[in-house]
Amino acid sequence: MVKVFGGVAVLRGVDLPVGEHSVVALIGGSGSGKSTLLRCASLLETVDDGQVLLDGEDVTDPRVDADQVRRRLGVVFQAYNLFPHLSVLDNVTLAPTVVHGRPKAEAVDEARTLLTRIGLADKAGEYPDRLSGGQQQRVAIARALAVRPRVLLLDEVTSALDPELVGEVLALVREVAAQGMTILMATHEMGFARQVADTVAFLSDGVVLESGPPAQVLGDPVQPRTRRFLSRVIDAGRL
Amino acid sequence: MTGGQPPGAGLPGSGLPGNDPRTRTSAGPAAAERHPVPPPSELELSRRAWRRARGRRSTVVALASTLLFAAVAYLVVTRAPGWPRVRTTFFSPTVAVEHLPEILVGLWLNLQVLVVGGVLVLVVGLLVALARTVRGPAFAPLRILATTYVDLFRGVPLIIVLYLVGFGLPALRLQGVPTSPFVLGTVAVVLTYGAYVAEVFRAGIESVHPSQRAAARSLGLSYRQSMRIVVLPQALRTVTPPLLNDFVALQKDVGLISVLGAVDAVRSAQIAVGQTFNFTPYVVAGLLFVLLAVPSARLADAVTARARRRQQAGGLL
Numbered sequence: 001m002v003k004v005f006g007g008v009a010v011l012r013g014v015d016l017p018v019g020e021h022s023v024v025a026l027i028g029g030s031g032s033g034k035s036t037l038l039r040c041a042s043l044l045e046t047v048d049d050g051q052v053l054l055d056g057e058d059v060t061d062p063r064v065d066a067d068q069v070r071r072r073l074g075v076v077f078q079a080y081n082l083f084p085h086l087s088v089l090d091n092v093t094l095a096p097t098v099v100h101g102r103p104k105a106e107a108v109d110e111a112r113t114l115l116t117r118i119g120l121a122d123k124a125g126e127y128p129d130r131l132s133g134g135q136q137q138r139v140a141i142a143r144a145l146a147v148r149p150r151v152l153l154l155d156e157v158t159s160a161l162d163p164e165l166v167g168e169v170l171a172l173v174r175e176v177a178a179q180g181m182t183i184l185m186a187t188h189e190m191g192f193a194r195q196v197a198d199t200v201a202f203l204s205d206g207v208v209l210e211s212g213p214p215a216q217v218l219g220d221p222v223q224p225r226t227r228r229f230l231s232r233v234i235d236a237g238r239l
Numbered sequence: 240m241t242g243g244q245p246p247g248a249g250l251p252g253s254g255l256p257g258n259d260p261r262t263r264t265s266a267g268p269a270a271a272e273r274h275p276v277p278p279p280s281e282l283e284l285s286r287r288a289w290r291r292a293r294g295r296r297s298t299v300v301a302l303a304s305t306l307l308f309a310a311v312a313y314l315v316v317t318r319a320p321g322w323p324r325v326r327t328t329f330f331s332p333t334v335a336v337e338h339l340p341e342i343l344v345g346l347w348l349n350l351q352v353l354v355v356g357g358v359l360v361l362v363v364g365l366l367v368a369l370a371r372t373v374r375g376p377a378f379a380p381l382r383i384l385a386t387t388y389v390d391l392f393r394g395v396p397l398i399i400v401l402y403l404v405g406f407g408l409p410a411l412r413l414q415g416v417p418t419s420p421f422v423l424g425t426v427a428v429v430l431t432y433g434a435y436v437a438e439v440f441r442a443g444i445e446s447v448h449p450s451q452r453a454a455a456r457s458l459g460l461s462y463r464q465s466m467r468i469v470v471l472p473q474a475l476r477t478v479t480p481p482l483l484n485d486f487v488a489l490q491k492d493v494g495l496i497s498v499l500g501a502v503d504a505v506r507s508a509q510i511a512v513g514q515t516f517n518f519t520p521y522v523v524a525g526l527l528f529v530l531l532a533v534p535s536a537r538l539a540d541a542v543t544a545r546a547r548r549r550q551q552a553g554g555l556l
Binding site for chain 1: 450451453454455456457458459460461464468469472473476
């Protein structure tokens, strides 16, 4: 996959398989292309070369209906991006009813089950601005799960949170992963990536410099640049 | 990086074991309410006293300067050599009372234009704004048309639009073209204000953060669905104060349909002036328009203040 912004190749040929029921963590410094890769994978950006394959189908083919493809994806953003004019319940039921045409009552039932699962059943009627950042992000995850996605794409979902709220969001991601969801996530939480991911991919300068099991990539990286990145992360007290 | 680092030791984001999100109380807005407010300290009490004193002083200064200004204005006007003459020609109570009924009848016509025009302005403005924001090469003619319309009618003075529509359209003598000054006046007002309001709507639509569209599209909503369900409701909230401001402006501009010969408040006043050679009816009509505008202006203020409070609460992303 290749992505160019204004003559600068942000992604210069990324090849990254994400197996079903597996969790792939993208790590790398800012500007390494993690978010761009996720935006391309969720078809919020068009790729400039290469393919994104979903269940073997080339979804980057311009003849493919992008709206249809996005229905099979769940995306969670760094800044939550909940809809501020809709209640928590309406945020979660919006896509199932409007996009997937499920009956309202059924969607509401499912949403309440999801909200109970994330521990926010009592907040169903609240508006997002009444919730803490961690609660908002958990609602955003519930909103993404409500469409029963094939893949969950998480773009640094804890980067905007206070340290004390990070735990509750990661606990939810861990639970979702344990239930077999396929997840591709960009993250700065190395310890979390080590615990939850099946594969860690180190992105640098628009290529996957190295990828493999977390113990290997995070514990004993081959590439000097991965080593340098990780040692800086350690210096910052993040691993 | 040597590999000797204990895995995930003490890192903030590793999901501290036993930290179940369901049992945690998170620091929400309600957290502060559980503690009783401590009594204010000496320092705070002295600050409050100072603020109160300052507040009293500003009130006194404001009052004094207002009275002074009013007194000077009153003296300057009433001492003017022509004042007795002006008082009888512009502020004659008998003329005012005599002609108030017909001016009120005329004002009823203005109100009708205002209500019908106001609704149509909203419809035209929204449609044009949507046409200007729609993407895709297939919609290029629509975009160009909408942009041309806005450029044209924001630039031309309303009175010229009134002349062109009011006298030009009927002059074509086409079948079905209305000739009533009421209808033609409304059309002209809607054409001009539609262009203004379209820009207000467009600004509102573009003020909704792109991340909201990204979130909507990533859920599988189509362009139209995300516009209708996610972007427009948020945009409408933002544009309500400026729209009310435009409504206040529209209230007085509906008085301009008098140039087409419609017997509205302004035209009734003009007729009365012609009969009495006294300008008081104009003042009466003017005051009536002010009375009409004041409630809308206060409503606009209230809505703006509410929107600002809501934004300062920090909720609107």
